[in-house]
Amino acid sequence: MSDTPSLADLRDQIDALDSEILEKISQRAHCAMQVAQVKTAAGDTVFYRPEREAQVLRRVMERNAGPLDNEEMARLFREIMSACLALEKPVSVAYLGPEGTFTQEAALKHFGHAAVSVPKSAIDEVFRDVIAGSCNYGVVPVENSTEGVVSNTLDSFVDSSLRICGEVELRIHHHFMVGANTNRDTITRVYSHAQSLAQCRKWLDANYPNIERVAVSSNAEAARRVAGEWNSAAIAGDMSCQLYGLTKLWERIEDMPDNSTRFLIIGRESVPPSGDDKSSILVAVRNQPGALHELLEPFRENGIDLTRIETRPSRSGKWNYLFFIDFAGHAEQPEIAALLQQLSAKVADLKLLGSYPRGVL
Template sequence: MTTAKSESKELRELRDRIDAIDRQLRTLLNDRAACAEGIARLKTRLDANAPAYYRPEREAAILARLREENEGPLPDAHIERLFREIISCCLSLEQPLTIACLGPSGTYTEAAAIKQFGHFAKMRTLSSVADVFREVESGAAHYGVVAVENSTDGMVKHTLDCFTTSRLTICAEVELPIHHALLVRRDGDPEKIVEICSHEQSLAQCRHWLDLRYPTQSRRPVASNAEAARIAAETDGVAAIAGETAADRYGLDTVHANIEDQPGNKTRFFVVGNQQGEPTGRDRTSIIVSTRNEPGALYKVLAPFKRHDISLSRIESRPSQTSSWDYVFFIDFEGHRDDDTTGEVLAELNEVATGVKNLGSYPRALD
């Protein structure tokens, strides 16, 4: 009995301590929000035409510092997620952000946008990647989020093509682990699945799993995983391959989780906007280099990077949209456009290429 009373007292003391900490957190969060509002007023007073208050490089530096200083027990990823939401909430008081992304609601792109901007940003879902670019270019959205690369399937070609003609710059990158699930409507019978629909990339990423478990069911590619989830929610006998966001959005049950053939599957997204970011010390730069179709063209492009000992993280070729049989190279490399070494490389590239377009320098995604 004495032990039970002692434990009960200890439990009360811990709960009282949590209540006190919660009150402190509330006060500190409101203090932070008041500081954010003060920054907004100051920026408006200094420059009424100042760009959006959101600075991706500033946020990246804050989150990197918080992760570095974190002593637990909360893991770094949880700390990052909590503070992204705090930042998102404070930004909504300064200037609510409108974010354009590929729809319908429930896509992985929307999930990436929420990961970057939090739940307090307004998501505007659109029917194509080109529409996302146009929405930001027109000023209808502050930023756009577009998929650029998947660790299984490589670069997203239509996103690269949009960059060749757009004036938008890359402001940040987001990496999202991709976990596919087989979903059915809540009153559906998993034993009566006759068709499985999803985006063609997702069907390809789960091909081996489907061959083993659903070899006779037909497979239908659709515009997005969210569209597949919507169809499954409305149709008997149809299952969708999509993620948790789509399952929640359309009220579906998970029959099987994590059905992707490669468990380390990730998709990389770019945040596009109209502003240039400042260096953070852990940046990446993306460029488009145009060359003539001649022997040694690629060697000439790569030589400046070797001379200056700059690491390339990605190079991809695409046919030129302006000249038959000529190619453009999309190149990602470590560094910021304001770095002296990066400036020297870009200057040397301009001497050997027919054109160099800087798509932007941005903080690398946190691991």
């Protein structure tokens, strides 16, 4: 007799495990509702805690024994946490729209599908909605691994009181798509966002060198236009494909296979340390020889890991510049607090944009 369980036995095991999982998720949801009651009684109106969620997801990944990989397991828990948080208070999230953009995909990846995602037509509108309290948080793109920094996002921080409270990285896959009415043999133009067209430049040169490349406000807008035309195509992602009922002629046409975009989560509150954090600052330096060296030297002296530095022209005068700097650590750590104090004495102005958990997913 074989010791291998039968298909019926395995299905019985799965049914029993499903019942246990269902019971545990329900218990977790009841705990979440009790958390909401305790917070309300204490006058605490902040229900979403980025540092707490980052800690939970890291612990899930550390304890995961497989066969599901760490990221897949974390995504499952992300959705459970999102649904439980919605029982406390649904989180509203403004994002650079319209519906179906990569920014919406990033928002759902970070907050889960129980969050209420609200599309906005421009990055500054996302900032305005969060400042006004119309939405709890916002999601904006900040840099792409192929095309570099998103200037509008950096510039929006200059006069804003908002804080960075999280980050999420999204692998960007572009597809060449057509609508139900498209004549595939007579495609004369392709719509997409300017950055997406740039990220697929070599592929377009090789496969459709003669068609017109039309830059539009977003990839979702490109997909929307194509849905009603007969001679055009769109370069966009999976969400736009599904939303507008398009067909992929070619998949993953981006020139760089590791093409990724980093998004920032913006909110009104500071985030406590999570144990693995990053900080972002905005610095104005005096226009003098050696200013950049003097700015960066304290990082080397204190052994602080610089993860990114970007330069933007200052509005205060010609040839004056602002530096956006990301580095490892949290502003509440003694060594980081000392670094910020040291920098403040050397520069014309320093603004802490936020300390936040390093991206988990």
